[in-house]
Amino acid sequence: MQGAQRNSLRLLQWMMAASLALPIALFAIASTISYNSTLDIADREIERTLDVAHEHALKVFETIDRSLAELNEVVRDLSDDTIRSREPALHKRLKQLADALPQLKSAWIFDANGKSLVNSLASPPPNQSFADRDYFYSHVDQSIGTFIGTVLTPRPPYQGARFFGVSRRRSSDDGSFIGVIQASVLPEYFESFYARIGSDPGSFFAMGRTDGVLLAQLPRLDRDFRLDPNGQVGRSIAAHPVHGLMTIAWPTDGLERRIGYRRVAGYPIYVSAGLETSAIRGRWLTTISQHLVFGLPATALLFILLAFAFRRTQHLQLEAAKRREAEEALKHSQRLEALGQLTGGVAHDFNNLLTVIRASVDLLNRPQLSEERRQRYITAIGEAVARAAKLTSQLLAFARRQTLKPEVFDVGERMRSLRDMLATLLGPAIEIVTQLPAEPCLVSADAGQFETAMINMATNARDAMQGKGRIVFTVHAATSVPDTLAHLSGSQTLKNPGFICVTVSDSGVGIPAGQLGRIFEPFFTTKQVGQGTGLGLSQVFGFARQSGGEVTVVSEVGQGSTFSLYLPRAPADLLPRSPAPTTAPAVAGSGMSVLVVEDNIELGNFAADGLTELGYSITLVDNATDALTELVSHADRFDVVFSDVVMPGMTGLDLAQAMCDRCISVPIVLTTGYSQALSQDGIAGFELVQKPYSIEELSGVLHRAARVKRVRDGAAE
Structure with missing residues (x-):
């Protein structure tokens, strides 16, 4: 029982641990899956955003390239002087072109010395050389197609936003260099576009040349920064020069980002789009927090319920342990009470026997005692000693504490041997009647427990008669059994000849019908406090059931009660042999x-x-x-x-x-x-x-x- 209780507490402790460990493990697994899923979603978003940024950049540069090609066709066969002569009309045309394309700040036509022949900003243009600008001197020595320069600051008297140049070479019919056609492109145009498509927190965009020069960036950081080709970004792009994804700390601000990049087809330009990793983690934490909102209360509630169940079970087991201790104490008290009643009667009998012995000894010491009287006194002493030995053996048999030790014994013989003890226990005011069969009634049960059961039923009958009345003990073979034994009778008939029934009938006050169903319950008693423990009949019930039998009661208020103890009958061939008589004559020692x-x-x-x-x-x-x-x-x-x-x-x-x-x-x-x-x-x-x-x-x-x-x-x- 105690092992089962410890196991139940250990099970609840494991369940409490599991109620925390299992949700934590599941949460860790779900968090890992959710984090990877969030990364995958972020990568797909970056790819989609990068597609948009790439298409936008490609169209912008293609438009600028076509515009420069058209301007080149317009001035292809014109000399510088002709262009200057037509400057007002060409200025107007360039201005219309710049106004039509929001990405352009201005459009320019330069001669071979880097001086502006015509532009969209001023008419007539100042006599000023731009030969030191990268968009000009890059075309002097060779034809390189469309050139995209670095971000520059307008040179006075020109003002306004910074720009980078997109230029083409003007060549004569023989291929010699005669000037440059250039469009000044606004980085802010790209950055404004990026701001519209990158509204999520932590969004990042950048556009730069293949040599690492940045042209536009959102958030707007240092445009003059040049990425190191041997740095982390440069190595990642070199490994996958067309397209790729990477997680890096961006050099200009040190923030870690997840960035995708792509080469703009036909141009030495890369566009990139990305998200700060902190923003990605923020998305993941938001998702996880939604799970925690429901998971934490549920887990806490389950743990609290299990903790309550554990404490409740522990409390109940403590109460059960205290109850068992109380039961054992009461059982011991009940046994001591019965033993006290028995030893009181035994002491009375012992005093009577000692009186006989003492008187016989005194009489034997008298002088001139006749041989007949001397023999009578000696016989009286011997009989008193025999009765004392019998009382002692009965007292020891009653007082022993042991588990059931079944043995085959004759119930009739055992009742005969118990009569004197019962007479002592019940007192002289109780008339004892025994009705015993002539044939042996053998049972296989614990003889000591049987005697205790008889004493308990006799004591219960004496108390019901208030110490005065008649008790009848009857032993007989049961040819039929009550309904309560129906579950036993079917199986017992094949194994043994039936049951032996011992009935104890009294002339007491009887038991009310409403209490008959509870009289065998431990601690149930109708006696006043201090007059009984309520364990006597429960011992009878437990002994009967443990021995494979049953105990029943029939009672009527005012008419007394009859208790019937049924024990499985043992076969007749198991009758124990009678012990050899102990009255053999003395054996001479012959010098032994x-x-x-x-x-x-x-x-x-x-x-x-x-x-x-x-x-x-x-x-x-x-x-x-x-x-x-x-x-x-x-x-x-x-x-x-x-x-x-x-x-x-x-x-x-x-x-x-x-x-x-x-x-x-x-x-x-x-x-x-x-x-x-x-x-x-x-x-x-x-x-x-x-x-x-x-x-x-x-x-x-x-x-x-x-x-x-x-x-x-x-x-x-």
């Missing part, structure tokens, strides 16, 4: 040497004197240690050892074991009135004489033990 070990000097002298008169040679010692010394020194002197069991220091059993250890082959006979060791371990194969014993009984046992030794010695020779 006996070592008597008895710490009680009076009792030792009595045994020594009685055996000496029968012709035994006696050596008397009062402790087992001296006896063992005698045996070690002169073992061949003795034919048998007669030893008490209970002695200070070395006991009789210890002496017997020491003799075996030293290979002393002298037989040993033990004697005791009661020994806890013997009641637990048995006599271990030794002869045993129960106290009180007679000289006749003792001489027979000693002679038998010595004869067995002589037979063994003869067989060995």
